[in-house]
Amino acid sequence: MSGQESPAICSAKGCHAAATWAVVWNNPRLHSPDREKVWVACGEHKQPLADYLAVRSFLKRVEPLEAVS
Template structure:
């Protein structure tokens, strides 16, 4: 039987519950429509967003409760 997993923040060493999905894309590696995701807790939302933002990778930040993949092949958060 599968049990639902609590989403965990993607910040190194953080084990807090994630409340945010940071949607990003590296244009040097991914096609424009490809979306990767990181999860973030409240504490790490801003630092992770800044890390992706200064590189031009960040596309959007969505509350985890509101996030749904845009396409069947979209990556799973945190993967």
């Protein structure tokens, strides 16, 4: 083992691209307000994943992945 971390892979179903975005969300019915869940996304899937969460009022923010690492 080299000690290097593997790159994050996009959370979108069937996507194997490297993730560069963090889609931060919280389901208030299941999680306390301070708990944040993160889906990682490639550039192509950043908006569809954010839209999916926004429709459900779960989306908190979208930011570059290195900002949450």
